[in-house]
Amino acid sequence: MSLTIFFEVILSLVVIYALLSILVSLLNEFLISITNTRGKVLFAELQTMLKDHYNLDYAYLLYSHPLVSELPRKNKSHHPVWIEASTFAPAFIQTIGNLAVTYQLPMATDEKNGTAELMTRFRLYAEQMQGSRLKDMLLNFHSVANGDYAKLEAQLKDWFNNQMASLTFEYKRKQRNKLLFFGFVITLFLNVDSIYLAQRLAKDPIMRTGVSSKSTAVLEHFKPMVDSLQAQYPKDKTIQQNAAKFNQDYNLIMKQLDSANVPLGYSKTSVPYVWFSKDKQKISSDFRKELSFMNVFLYLAGLAISMFSLSRGAPFWFELLSKFVRIKSGGGKS
Amino acid sequence: MINAHIHIFNYHFIPEDFLKVRLDGILGSKADFFLRLLSSKAGRKLLKILGAQRLFPKVTRYAEFLNVGLFETQDQLLQHIDKSYQGLNTSYVLLTLNMDYMSDQGLKGGPKIETQLAEIMDIKRRLGNKVYPFLSIDPRHLGGAELDAWIKQKWATGYFSGFKIYPALGFYPFDERLKPMWEFANANKLPVTTHCTRFGVNYIGSGVWNLIGTRPLSVNPDPVYMQPIYERIQRYRNYQGPARKDIQGNAWACNLFSHPSNYEPILVKYPDIKLCLAHFGGAEEVLAETLFKGKTEDEVKMLDNGVGNAAAYISWFELIKIMMAKYPNCWTDISYTLENTKTFPRLSAVMKSPIADRVLFGTDFFMELQDKDESTVLRNFLNAPDFSATEKLQLYEVNTHRFV
Ligand SMILES: [Zn+2]
Numbered sequence: 030m031s032l033t034i035f036f037e038v039i040l041s042l043v044v045i046y047a048l049l050s051i052l053v054s055l056l057n058e059f060l061i062s063i064t065n066t067r068g069k070v071l072f073a074e075l076q077t078m079l080k081d082h083y084n085l086d087y088a089y090l091l092y093s094h095p096l097v098s099e100l101p102r103k104n105k106s107h108h109p110v111w112i113e114a115s116t117f118a119p120a121f122i123q124t125i126g127n128l129a130v131t132y133q134l135p136m137a138t139d140e141k142n143g144t145a146e147l148m149t150r151f152r153l154y155a156e157q158m159q160g161s162r163l164k165d166m167l168l169n170f171h172s173v174a175n176g177d178y179a180k181l182e183a184q185l186k187d188w189f190n191n192q193m194a195s196l197t198f199e200y201k202r203k204q205r206n207k208l209l210f211f212g213f214v215i216t217l218f219l220n221v222d223s224i225y226l227a228q229r230l231a232k233d234p235i236m237r238t239g240v241s242s243k244s245t246a247v248l249e250h251f252k253p254m255v256d257s258l259q260a261q262y263p264k265d266k267t268i269q270q271n272a273a274k275f276n277q278d279y280n281l282i283m284k285q286l287d288s289a290n291v292p293l294g295y296s297k298t299s300v301p302y303v304w305f306s307k308d309k310q311k312i313s314s315d316f317r318k319e320l321s322f323m324n325v326f327l328y329l330a331g332l333a334i335s336m337f338s339l340s341r342g343a344p345f346w347f348e349l350l351s352k353f354v355r356i357k358s359g360g361g362k363s
Numbered sequence: 364m365i366n367a368h369i370h371i372f373n374y375h376f377i378p379e380d381f382l383k384v385r386l387d388g389i390l391g392s393k394a395d396f397f398l399r400l401l402s403s404k405a406g407r408k409l410l411k412i413l414g415a416q417r418l419f420p421k422v423t424r425y426a427e428f429l430n431v432g433l434f435e436t437q438d439q440l441l442q443h444i445d446k447s448y449q450g451l452n453t454s455y456v457l458l459t460l461n462m463d464y465m466s467d468q469g470l471k472g473g474p475k476i477e478t479q480l481a482e483i484m485d486i487k488r489r490l491g492n493k494v495y496p497f498l499s500i501d502p503r504h505l506g507g508a509e510l511d512a513w514i515k516q517k518w519a520t521g522y523f524s525g526f527k528i529y530p531a532l533g534f535y536p537f538d539e540r541l542k543p544m545w546e547f548a549n550a551n552k553l554p555v556t557t558h559c560t561r562f563g564v565n566y567i568g569s570g571v572w573n574l575i576g577t578r579p580l581s582v583n584p585d586p587v588y589m590q591p592i593y594e595r596i597q598r599y600r601n602y603q604g605p606a607r608k609d610i611q612g613n614a615w616a617c618n619l620f621s622h623p624s625n626y627e628p629i630l631v632k633y634p635d636i637k638l639c640l641a642h643f644g645g646a647e648e649v650l651a652e653t654l655f656k657g658k659t660e661d662e663v664k665m666l667d668n669g670v671g672n673a674a675a676y677i678s679w680f681e682l683i684k685i686m687m688a689k690y691p692n693c694w695t696d697i698s699y700t701l702e703n704t705k706t707f708p709r710l711s712a713v714m715k716s717p718i719a720d721r722v723l724f725g726t727d728f729f730m731e732l733q734d735k736d737e738s739t740v741l742r743n744f745l746n747a748p749d750f751s752a753t754e755k756l757q758l759y760e761v762n763t764h765r766f767v
Binding site: 080081082083084085086089090092093098107108127128130131132133 | 435482
């Protein structure tokens with residue numbers, strides 16, 4: 030196999046994975062939009078920070094603060110999907126400070142102005158809390174700020190950002206399992222056997238050029254969609270409307286693959302049906318027609334490769350595809 | 364106008380194990396069942412999806428109930444009900460509810476009541492006389508001297524106007540540990556709203572018979588009032604009917620906590636309280652269509668009044684009327700009962716009787732959303748020919764103002 034053919038086979042596979050992984054990512058986004066996973070994960074993380082068993086659930090109270098409760102969301106029963114550190118810090122200081130007002134904690138009159146008042150309230154409330162780690166943290170934040178409101182906010186922002194960094198990591202780890210599941214669904218649904226595809230691409234120059242020549246068009250056509258994956262399913266649409274949209278995207282992608290004659294799906298002449306066909310002699314291709322241990326093994330391995338590849342998600346494959354396209358166009362010039 | 368009975372707690376304050384449905388829970392009541400769904404992630408998701416898609420019209424009613432219960436803040440629930448009262452200048456009695464002890468795992472993740480109260484207090488601070496928060500009391504949360512200190516600390520803020528108890532969650536209203544509450548209410552002539560229907564939301568933990576006990580200690584041990592109660596407890600304990608398993612279940616057992624006669628020792632001992640036996644026994648009792656739930660009428664009468672006394676059996680509605688006639692500190696409200704318009708003629712008759720000055724208008728938002736929306740309930744009441752304009756005014760204005 031010459032280097033050019035090898036490159037084209039790989040490029041073709043990347044194009045196929047890129048297109049199919051859009052479906053995986055879309056299914057995942059669809060699920061996330063129905064279940065508001067992002068909002069829930071964020072709230073759960075804030076509860077680990079702010080729900081104090083010895084005192085109150087300050088995450089809940091933070092969410093009832095107008096700075097947070099007025100954030101855009103699907104409806105009143107959805108958590109906002111994201112809170113900025115610059116929103117969190119003042120909202121949290123005010124949530125704690127307002128409790129001092131609610132509980133009518135006495136305050137000296139000379140402390141009643143500007144941000145100093147807010148900081149005093151913050152301290153007053155923290156001081157009367159039952160002993161807890163959160164209480165210690167709040168009092169420490171207040172001491173370190175040393176009367177400087179901006180410093181108090183800065184510490185809270187840092188604290189929030191650090192927590193959110195670990196949250197993002199945790200969130201991605203959780204998403205990986207879901208993507209794996211949807212990779213599995215698409216692989217089975219479309220009978221995506223990577224080994225077979227690679228072999229066909231290597232043997233069939235028409236299919237190879239057909240797919241690889243699409244690389245630029247696919248990149249240009251679908252990159253914007255991949256970039257805006259999170260916004261693919263409008264929050265104000267019903268599930269049926271969003272499902273219809275998914276169906277539309279699905280057809281668009283399948284049209285691309287069909288027009289390049291990529292062998293996907295199930296037919297009497299394809300693995301695994303062909304193994305059980307009575308007149309396999311008549312089928313022209315001799316490709317893994319026989320039911321043997323080796324063929325079954327290759328088939329399952331091909332499916333497994335597809336499943337893991339697709340579960341990397343569309344952003345990964347489009348990133349790779351754009352690199353290939355750059356190499357290809359660069360190579361063309363030299 | 365004052366609506367003397369609404370709830371604005373949201374799903375955050377319902378125990379997480381509320382869904383662990385036991386069969387008697389499902390049979391218990393719709394409220395119970397849907398609150399259970401509300402407390403589970405999967406249940407919420409399912410009903411929300413069904414409701415949002417409007418696939419099943421009947422589900423839409425429940426979806427609305429769930430949707431409101433799922434609002435992220437209590438403030439949003441208040442804003443939601445207030446939409447139905449535009450132009451009516453309405454205030455609301457906010458009945459807080461401590462549900463930390465209604466199940467075995469209610470305290471998992473820490474107590475929730477103080478957070479619920481903190482938000483309610485903040486709402487009161489901002490809205491003033493738009494709302495009258497009632498402080499939810501449960502003897503398993505605090506009792507005796509601790510309860511006394513807690514109540515006084517809460518009252519010092521000036522945010523609370525009365526007390527709320529919900530005995531079916533697993534305690535007797537006459538529970539000795541509640542003494543500080545009754546004494547405080549009596550000394551300050553405060554209103555106390557309870558819950559007085561058969562079934563409804565009830566204790567769902569495993570130890571209901573331990574909570575029931577045999578001879579629970581009372582704030583007023585006078586045997587004249589306590590003996591009939593102890594005998595009823597014994598009848599429930601000894602019950603050997605064909606549906607024995609059922610009586611052991613929480614839904615039936617918790618009727619022991621809710622029974623109107625549990626309030627007699629209190630009404631006698633604390634003449635200056637305003638005790639509201641809310642719901643007037645419930646629409647079924649008002650219509651004398653007692654829910655037998657797997658039992659025969661005779662069994663129910665026997666359980667309530669004892670063998671040989673079946674003839675003396677009367678509905679909780681009638682019983683509450685008798686108690687109101689006897690005790691001037693006994694009140695009731697028509698919340699959730701109002702939701703069933705068939706009760707109007709009977710309620711109207713009450714409004715023409717001497718006890719009419721102690722009946723309160725209320726709707727039991729957002730519980731009533733399972734059956735009707737707030738606007739419909741309100742409109743049905745305001746347009747009902749069964750009540751004269753004076754009677755309506757008495758229900759939602761005169762009586763309610765005297766109560767809070
Ligand atoms: Zn109620």
